[in-house]
Amino acid sequence: MTHLNSTQILLASRPTGWPTGENFEVRTVPLAELADGQVRVRNEFISVDPYMRGRMNDTRSYVAPYQIGGQISGGAVGEVIESRAPELPVGTLVLHQHGWSDVVQADAAAFSLVPKIPGVPNSLRLHMMGMTGLTAWVGLKVVAQMKAGDTVFISGAAGAVGTAAGQIAKLLGAKRVIGSAGSDAKVQLLKDKYGYDAAFNYKNGDISGQLHALAPEGIDVYFDNVGGEHLEAALDAFNDGGRGALCGAISSYNSTQPSQGPGNLANMITRGLKLQGFTLANYLEHAGEFSSQMGQWFAEGKIAYDETIVEGIEHTVEAFIQMMQGKNVGKMLVRI
Ligand SMILES: NC(=O)c1ccc[n+]([C@@H]2O[C@H](COP(=O)([O-])OP(=O)(O)OC[C@H]3O[C@@H](n4cnc5c(N)ncnc54)[C@H](OP(=O)(O)O)[C@@H]3O)[C@@H](O)[C@H]2O)c1
CATH class of the missing domain: 3.90.180.10 (Medium-chain alcohol dehydrogenases, catalytic domain)
Incomplete structure (x- = not known):
């Protein structure tokens, strides 16, 4: 023994x-x-x-x-x-x-x-075939009700959930996928390897301005991994009827101050937006469908990681x- x-x-x-x-x-x-x-x-x-x-x-x-x-x-x-x-x-x-x-x-x-x-x-x-991949799937498909033809913005795009979300959004027929990440190298990788149509480095500041420049026609879906200024920027960029999946708020996890809410929440009223937070544990019934679809995409060579x-x-x-x-x-x- x-x-x-x-x-x-x-x-x-x-x-x-x-x-x-x-x-x-x-x-x-x-x-x-x-x-x-x-x-x-x-x-x-x-x-x-x-x-x-x-x-x-x-x-x-x-x-x-x-x-x-x-x-x-x-x-x-x-x-x-x-x-x-x-x-x-x-x-x-x-x-x-x-x-x-x-x-x-x-x-x-x-x-x-x-x-x-x-x-x-x-x-x-x-990750890709497990918890973070499933989180991306649930957030886009179930929570944000992403549809083919949507323009999708994903923050924290170069991380585990974000790299899955960008690819899944494209494979589900998004018209345009825009990501944000914290370095120029990550931004380049999003465009070269993960199929993002456009991406920006949030550390260069003016998140709302950078997002607007890359999505002049607005966004339909926001997958939020970050919270804070990113969420505020998305609220400014949303088209009427936009939908947000609030997955995480990592910009505040190590903060010792209470995080400030977005100053433009009233856009939810005037544009008829839906924002919904979620935790994966409440959506595990989607694991079977996710596994078979992700397994197929992976076998077809469509998934990078x-x-x-x-x-x-x-x-x-x-x-x-x-x-x-x-x-x-x-x-x-x-x-x-
Ligand atoms: N709701 C759920 O069930 C669920 C499940 C899994 C994960 N999540 C959430 O999803 C998010 C991503 O998780 P993950 O596992 O995929 O982690 P990850 O994205 O692989 O790693 C965390 C990333 O956060 C970014 N980051 C750190 N501080 C930031 C800031 N102040 N502003 C913007 N970005 C910042 C960093 O990338 P940069 O270099 O780009 O800054 C870092 O690589 C987290 O918020 C997490 O809590 C939620």
Whole structure:
């Protein structure tokens, strides 16, 4: 029987503003022998995600806050290396929510079997073929009710959700897709690799002016990953009957001041706009349709992706902070 250790990352204290390494503790613990019905999984990739920042605060949200002294839970993909559960034999690829650790063991029910598909890297289960891809799909199709012929604006366009959203919008027949991102290199990538018709660097300022220059005829759909000035700019750019899917507001996640609301909310009245916030957990019934459509697009070579990979469980906190600083292109992952 292998008695492996597990290296885990815990929340040591609640960050104020930007998190630092001091808010976390890395500990290595020996694992007990497996009980009946349990499996032991060696993670291959773990995910660092913006929503985790919210869970580090002790505030009401759609998921419970992390506990001080508790492990940072979240998405991970790995392989069963020891099993006392016949439904998940050794070698099975699984997805789970145990989060920031290298090896994890628990009841088999806490893991979902994912079929290995030739040509599909396992890491994609954590983004383009998984949570962030599904978020983009739900936001566009279900929440914003995007239709063929719409002009779509996507903020945070070069990240995990944004790179999926731009491609999905195009494949669903958008007339024009416009993105914003935080560097000229990302802007170029959006146009060269992800099919964006136009993109701008929001760090050059005047977000509303830049958006208007690229969408002089207005936008029909806004997929908001950022909030703040981006949302205000979209409210100015909307055509009558425009629809917004409010997916995230990362511009405020590390802010110590209350974020200011848009000054032009009255456009919602005069233009008959609909803005709807959503969290993916309430839309999981769309996963089946998404998986088959995304799987088909992927097999047809229609889907591009990028990953920014940090090596080693001990560098997970750096990866998390770097992701929120915009050092990632596509999905930020930690390879174990
Ligand atoms: N509603 C849901 O169920 C759901 C699910 C998944 C994700 N989300 C949300 O979707 C958004 C994107 O998540 P993701 O996982 O795909 O992360 P991501 O976009 O891969 O990474 C975060 C990105 O945010 C950008 N960013 C950071 N600070 C910013 C600021 N002040 N203004 C504009 N952009 C900023 C950075 O790119 P730049 O270099 O461009 O600044 C960074 O790369 C987040 O808001 C997240 O909370 C929501």
